Amino acid sequence: MSPIDLLGLGLLGLRTRPARAALSALGIAIGIATMVVVTCIPASSSATLTRELSALGTNMLQATAPAGQAAQVPLPEESVSMVERIGPVTAVSAVANTHTVIRRSDRSDPGDGAGLTVLTAYLNLPHVLEARVDRGSWLTEATARFPAVVLGAVAATRLGITDPAVPEGGPQVRIGDHWFTVVGILAATPLSPDIDRSALIGWESARAFTGFDGHPTVLYIRAHEPAIEDVRAVLPATINPQSPANVQITRPSEALTAKRATENTYAGLFLGLAAVALLVGGVGVANTMVVSVLERRGEIGLRRALGASRWHIRAQFLTESVALAALGGVAGTTLGVLAGAGWAVHQGWLVVIPASATATGLGGALLVGVLAGVYPASRAARLTPVEALASA
Template identity: 45%
Template sequence: MNSTPRRRTRLRPTDLLRLGMIGPRTRKMRSALSALGIALGIAAVVAVTGISNSNQQHLLERLDQLGSNLITVAPGKGSDQKPVPLPPTAEKMLAAIGPVQQVTATGATKANIYRNDLVPEQQTGSITVLAARLNLLDVLRATLTSGHWLDAASENLPITVLGDQAAQRLGVTGPGERVWLGGQWYKVAGILAPNELAPELSTSALVGRPQAVAHLGADGTAATVYLRSYSERVPQVQSVAAATANPASPNTVAVSRPSDLLAARAETENTLTGLVLALAGVALLVGGVGIANTMVVGVMERRGEIGLRRALGARGGQIAMQFLLEAVLMGFLGGMGGLLLGSLAVYGYALAQDWAAAIPLYTLVVGPAVSVVVAAIAGIYPALRAAKASPTDALRSA
């Protein structure tokens, strides 16, 4: 008697999905705990990445404010080892460089400053009188310990702002006192706080540019120019600053190297990135081990189900696919839950620290995807073990 061979049936995707839901649906508590394990792993990844990134952005902003993007252009020395003044056009030319955001300058004067008109002329206390632009404090991120800075009105009047060391040497304790400057009395408007970016200002007396030009022998040109550019463009600005300030003789222009904070900025970014990757790897490993453990236990507990399905004609590949889908579903649910938990942790921490929350976009996309991949890898061994189970042995041990 001729018998027609049976055609091997294939499960439709919807059937596979229903099979994959058998475990999570019938073992809700265990599946929930497994998903919670991967959720905590992904939440740790998102939280660590987001908090570190928020901290990093806050720190880098602080470094930028302090001066990692500040460049100083000053007179250099010529062949005779004497300082060569910057050309009158240097400040405007430097301001025209594309990546430059802010420009300010100080200018030299011919005046000296004394506590009163009875002090001998030679006892200057090594204090320099400089003509200052009104935006000097803004560009240098400088502050005052007392008093106020120059404004559009006071820059035309006999008013000065003293550096912290200059005030100490003159015996000035606060604003409102008078000093003898350039042969006349000047009122002290304020005292600067120490500034590491421009330490030369600590021993200076600053007056408005118009007042310095009119009464203190200043010629209106810049003696030192301070530039702020985009942080990532600092090397490019530095490379062209000398030729821009003095095209005829760029070798006589002294351009400061970017602040050491720029190196600290890059080092901080690399260190935090490495820390995030390391902690994320550990968190994913823990979540993957949790799912693998749960799936192995599930295979052992469901030998009767596996044996019955094999006896009814289910192939080993279909059994394997069932358990693999269960692992993937738990990984996906855990990944989405972890994404939510991690995001809440980041925003809560950032709010407590008064930072701007910054979760990298790649984390939001890659997090759930990685959880699925980790869950699939963790489920391969249990799935293969279930597929290789003998129907008779499985039914006997059920």
């Protein structure tokens, strides 16, 4: 008997009893759908929470000179390029305090900086800090050489500047003894509130107009999250090999601990429910197959009398059981994926459909079909032709 003949024979029982087959497949579908849903929903929720926690800087470190010692032991000028050589590090940027005062007018008190700091910044600073320019533009390789400045959100408010395009040519502020043109205003930067209260100028511009010595004050380091602690351990010696004790590294954000704690929490909470639902579906298939054997004794006896072996009978009922479970598995997987995606969209989460969820759903259905069909198939195969025809 070819596999195609065997499949056709196995599907015969489903076609002749469609209502019973549909109800049995529904039991499997509900179990599989539950399994897929309780996998997809936690995966979507976890991915969304992980994204939100990542926005808090779980993969970012800051390196500074200890308070009170910056003037004596500043960070080396080449510290950024040294940190870039660390394998897990993905991005490095830096700022430095120019120790100058920013004013809106040259007639205001030269010592009154309104609590604002003038920093010189690397051009990749917005990328590393995930900062966004609210109005205007960030510094470029061209503007970083000239007296151009970008204001943090708080700095712009305190200086009374709301639009870098007004007046024509851009508003100007006084930094030290020079006028600088405001070319942009940053949105608030939650990862580094100090940037909000700062005016940022180019590295070369700072050297030319403020007497900046080239030593960075703060390094911002992004690294692969699993290696963040290892990177932190080697940073002091990398940044300042001559005096690593004079480099202070922030600890990884506590959000990193929270993120790791949530990664394996959700799915385990619901898998028990899915297993119970799947078990109920399997019992339904087994019950259907046992009843099918009892009702079809005449058919079994006639096939045995016409030469069908016990293997043929066993294969027929086992195929029918697997086909019944497979139909339920396909329906349940489809329903589970749609329900999981729909719920994620409704909640505003990322839609995550793990491949393992669909594979487990279909695989679980087939496994249930095999296990549920073994006993009924074996029972049917043990019937002798005479016994089967006599009890028909």
